[in-house]
Amino acid sequence: NVTIDRKILSRPASGPTEETVLAVTHYTDFLFSFRLSRPAGFRFRSGEFVMLGLEVDGKPLMRAYSIASPNWDEELEFFSIKVPDGPLTSRLQGVKPGDKVLLGRKPVGTLVLDALKPGKNLYLFSTGTGFAPFASVIRDPETYDKFERVIVTHTCREAAELDYSKWTVGKMMEHEFLGELADGKLYYFESVTREPYFRNGRITTFIENGTLFETLGLPPLDAEGDRAMICGSTAMIRDVRALLVTAGLTEGSNAMPAEFVVEKAFVG
Numbered sequence: 001n002v003t004i005d006r007k008i009l010s011r012p013a014s015g016p017t018e019e020t021v022l023a024v025t026h027y028t029d030f031l032f033s034f035r036l037s038r039p040a041g042f043r044f045r046s047g048e049f050v051m052l053g054l055e056v057d058g059k060p061l062m063r064a065y066s067i068a069s070p071n072w073d074e075e076l077e078f079f080s081i082k083v084p085d086g087p088l089t090s091r092l093q094g095v096k097p098g099d100k101v102l103l104g105r106k107p108v109g110t111l112v113l114d115a116l117k118p119g120k121n122l123y124l125f126s127t128g129t130g131f132a133p134f135a136s137v138i139r140d141p142e143t144y145d146k147f148e149r150v151i152v153t154h155t156c157r158e159a160a161e162l163d164y165s166k167w168t169v170g171k172m173m174e175h176e177f178l179g180e181l182a183d184g185k186l187y188y189f190e191s192v193t194r195e196p197y198f199r200n201g202r203i204t205t206f207i208e209n210g211t212l213f214e215t216l217g218l219p220p221l222d223a224e225g226d227r228a229m230i231c232g233s234t235a236m237i238r239d240v241r242a243l244l245v246t247a248g249l250t251e252g253s254n255a256m257p258a259e260f261v262v263e264k265a266f267v268g
């Protein structure tokens with residue numbers, strides 16, 4: 001039957017595509033970012049993640065990675081940890097422009113604007129590589145259409161680990177169109193926990209003692225106007241989530257938008 005054959009032929013393949021590494025930047029011994037070619041027809045919502053990896057011993061070795069670039073970008077950007085004995089990242093950290101990387105076909109995730117009810121202030125709480133999905137969200141014009149203020153927080157052990165988020169925020173503020181959109185709306189609140197810095201401490205401390213809100217000139221968290229996304233380690237998510245719940249916010253999902261959403265930062 002000719003009709004059935006055509007259907008089979010036009011069915012999209014499900015395996016990963018092979019993409020080209022376009023640029024690599026190393027920040028510390030344990031952190032780097034890289035840019036890949038974006039296949040035609042690769043669609044995603046800013047904040048989503050996708051499977052990414054390398055062929056190892058003839059087989060694809062894939063891990064979930066947040067896409068750090070916004071959905072309008074012609075290229076794809078990723079922010080990764082380097083684990084010395086990590087099966088994937090020990091190899092991935094060595095990629096150079098021109099090398100090939102495997103990319104899954106189906107981005108998914110909950111750190112998307114669609115999973116939040118309308119609100120006034122959008123808080124994006126991150127630690128470590130948990131900043132990656134927010135690098136995407138803060139560079140999406142839709143974020144500034146939907147919210148009056150966007151507050152992105154990034155906490156790391158050492159100051160050098162903030163380089164990627166600092167660079168991303170700085171660069172976007174210089175961008176002709178995005179910079180204008182975000183001007184006066186985007187706040188970057190960074191802190192360091194294990195070496196001297198102008199702001200030392202965990203984000204949970206700054207929420208609890210009010211420093212975050214005093215610094216920004218904003219009222220304490222409230223469920224009426226505040227929305228949030230959290231991305232970091234299991235412990236960080238647990239503790240920030242508890243503070244949001246105490247403030248009266250409820251957790252949402254793609255199927256049921258609410259006041260905040262959560263995703264674990266990917267490691268390894």
Ligand code: A2P
Pocket residue numbers: 127128155156157192193194202203204233235236237239240
């Ligand atoms: P700290 O140095 O006080 O543990 P990690 O590398 O362990 O994921 O941590 C990344 C950053 O997140 C560190 O600055 C760390 O602070 C902070 N952090 C770790 N656990 C929590 C938590 N439960 N709540 C808030 N911040 C946390």
